[in-house]
Amino acid sequence: EKKHDVAIHWFRNGLRFHDNPCLLDACQKSESLLPIYVVDPEFPFAQTAGCRAGTIRANFLLESINEVDEKLRKMGSQLVVVLGKSHEVLPEIVATTQAKALFYEQEAAAPVREQDAETIQAIKNRLKRDGKNYECKFEAYATHTLHPMERYLAQCKDHTAPSTYGSFTKIFNKMSVAKEVNEVKEVPSLPNKSVKLLEKSFAEALRMPTLKDLGYAAAADDMKNSGKGGYAFAGGENAAIELLAKNMARSQWVATFEKPKTSPNDATRPSTTALSPYVKHGCISPRRFYHELSKVYSKYNSKETSKPPVSLHGQLMWRDFNYLVGYSTPNFDKMIDNPIARQIPWDDDPDLLLAWKMSKTGYPYIDAIMTQLRETGWIHHLARHSVACFLTRGDLWQSWEDGATVFEEYLIDADWSINNFNWQWLSCTAHFYQYFRCYSPIAFGKKTDPNGDYIRKWLPQFKDMPAKYIYEPWEAPIELQKKVGVIVGENYPHPIVDHKLVSKNNMSRMKEAYDAQKNREPMPANESHSSGL
Numbered sequence: 001e002k003k004h005d006v007a008i009h010w011f012r013n014g015l016r017f018h019d020n021p022c023l024l025d026a027c028q029k030s031e032s033l034l035p036i037y038v039v040d041p042e043f044p045f046a047q048t049a050g051c052r053a054g055t056i057r058a059n060f061l062l063e064s065i066n067e068v069d070e071k072l073r074k075m076g077s078q079l080v081v082v083l084g085k086s087h088e089v090l091p092e093i094v095a096t097t098q099a100k101a102l103f104y105e106q107e108a109a110a111p112v113r114e115q116d117a118e119t120i121q122a123i124k125n126r127l128k129r130d131g132k133n134y135e136c137k138f139e140a141y142a143t144h145t146l147h148p149m150e151r152y153l154a155q156c157k158d159h160t161a162p163s164t165y166g167s168f169t170k171i172f173n174k175m176s177v178a179k180e181v182n183e184v185k186e187v188p189s190l191p192n193k194s195v196k197l198l199e200k201s202f203a204e205a206l207r208m209p210t211l212k213d214l215g216y217a218a219a220a221d222d223m224k225n226s227g228k229g230g231y232a233f234a235g236g237e238n239a240a241i242e243l244l245a246k247n248m249a250r251s252q253w254v255a256t257f258e259k260p261k262t263s264p265n266d267a268t269r270p271s272t273t274a275l276s277p278y279v280k281h282g283c284i285s286p287r288r289f290y291h292e293l294s295k296v297y298s299k300y301n302s303k304e305t306s307k308p309p310v311s312l313h314g315q316l317m318w319r320d321f322n323y324l325v326g327y328s329t330p331n332f333d334k335m336i337d338n339p340i341a342r343q344i345p346w347d348d349d350p351d352l353l354l355a356w357k358m359s360k361t362g363y364p365y366i367d368a369i370m371t372q373l374r375e376t377g378w379i380h381h382l383a384r385h386s387v388a389c390f391l392t393r394g395d396l397w398q399s400w401e402d403g404a405t406v407f408e409e410y411l412i413d414a415d416w417s418i419n420n421f422n423w424q425w426l427s428c429t430a431h432f433y434q435y436f437r438c439y440s441p442i443a444f445g446k447k448t449d450p451n452g453d454y455i456r457k458w459l460p461q462f463k464d465m466p467a468k469y470i471y472e473p474w475e476a477p478i479e480l481q482k483k484v485g486v487i488v489g490e491n492y493p494h495p496i497v498d499h500k501l502v503s504k505n506n507m508s509r510m511k512e513a514y515d516a517q518k519n520r521e522p523m524p525a526n527e528s529h530s531s532g533l
């Protein structure tokens with residue numbers, strides 16, 4: 001097959017050189033290749049239109065794309081970073097370079113798919129307007145998951161995702177995860193003439209931006225110490241591969257990993273792999289992760305290893321399942337007109353939402369988790385469960401859509417499909433319906449951290465609070481409160497609600513909402529998820 005004179009590789013997710021079929025093909029099928037990354041300075045690294053990434057995710061992504069650039073430069077190329085909206089800048093770039101192909105990794109998430117469609121249409125329109133007598137081929141690769149969504153759907157009834165993990169597993173088990181492709185070690189040269197033209201037409205917009213350029217108050221140097229100890233995440237493929245190797249070296253732990261048995265509130269380091277920021281942005285390939293796990297499992301008798309849904313293979317399967325449900329459900333990020341969402345009459349109280357977001361609920365366990373989220377961009381799965389339940393059906397009765405938006409801002413691993421799926425789960429909107437089982441903001445954290453070390457770490461004002469009162473400081477005698485410097489009602493809030501009362505009341509509200517929709521659809525059998533409830 002004749003190679004393209006010039007092609008473009010548009011980096012989005014897939015910020016890596018190992019197991020990257022899209023990049024590999026782009027390199028092998030073109031004489032000259034322009035690797036580009038587009039950043040919208042108004043909404044940098046957004047998942048959903050109009051939602052900027054928080055500083056920590058932005059910094060993680062800048063580190064990751066800087067590393068891509070460094071690696072490309074070692075191969076005699078470079079990453080051309082353009083500031084602008086993809087549907088505006090890409091037509092210009094395609095027209096200037098006269099590229100015959102645009103290679104990119106496809107996203108399953110609806111908002112990104114919609115933006116892609118707009119961008120591709122804009123490129124077609126531009127070429128037509130210019131009267132170009134050639135076509136640009138759009139080469140999309142569905143390699144962000146273990147299998148492409150369409151391959152799953154081909155096996156699903158009515159081309160719709162199954163409603164349970166059990167049914168998904170049956171489909172998954174019929175397929176085998178493809179081998180990795182070779183690492184990209186050389187890239188075709190840049191179309192130098194076109195780059196010169198682009199430099200002219202884009203001027204200041206053609207450069208690797210800094211955090212400040214993108215409107216963030218922090219500079220990259222300020223971010224160096226963020227993350228605190230075991231919870232720091234450096235962006236990029238190198239860090240991803242290192243962390244994967246570190247995890248795999250603990251082979252017994254990997255082989256017997258059971259998600260519900262990991263701790264939401266380990267004060268020193270994550271109790272799970274903490275690979276999600278890297279998986280999310282494709283600094284590590286999901287297949288590499290999956291096959292490395294298989295290698296570890298193969299060293300053990302199969303009876304000794306944990307199994308899905310609780311094993312690490314099981315976690316990667318949850319990921320594909322979440323993507324699939326998000327892919328095949330209209331209005332997946334909303335309650336209204338979302339066919340799998342129960343309609344719940346949530347309250348709308350911005351003050352409660354803000355108190356939850358800014359760690360002012362008066363429940364130290366919840367406030368510590370939200371502090372960790374804001375300060376590091378990562379929290380454990382069961383910590384996510386705890387705060388999501390608290391905001392919605394457990395205590396504050398606020399909409400899961402608002403909670404998902406806050407997560408989308410702060411999480412490094414913020415992922416449209418996984419985030420919305422899990423918020424629906426935790427709020428008993430879809431998939432999980434046992435609303436009478438509720439996380440206690442007091443007792444749940446005590447199980448794994450009776451001394452409250454996690455709270456002491458993230459809320460340092462609690463450092464001298466005796467363990468007896470650390471989950472319920474309002475129960476401490478006032479003299480003690482004064483002595484340790486946490487005075488409820490003065491420098492730490494009263495509990496925002498009485499958990500015992502509201503959680504019971506909320507269960508009745510939920511029952512009412514469910515009863516009102518009894519005939520809506522058959523409820524799938526409840527599944528045991530990784531909740532540890």
Ligand code: FAD
Pocket residue numbers: 259270272273274275276277279280312315316318319320322379380381382384385388407411413414415416418419420422423426
């Ligand atoms: P591990 O337990 O080590 O799992 C390995 C990998 O499997 C993860 O890196 C991740 O890619 C995948 N994975 C793990 N758990 C899940 C899960 N329940 N569903 C889907 N995939 C999973 N995860 C995100 O990546 N992005 C999000 O935006 C996100 N939002 C969430 C919101 C809520 C309310 C909840 C309850 C969970 C959310 N999760 C999200 C899922 C999960 O909490 C994280 O993926 C996990 O905690 C990441 O830590 P880890 O890499 O150590 O996971």
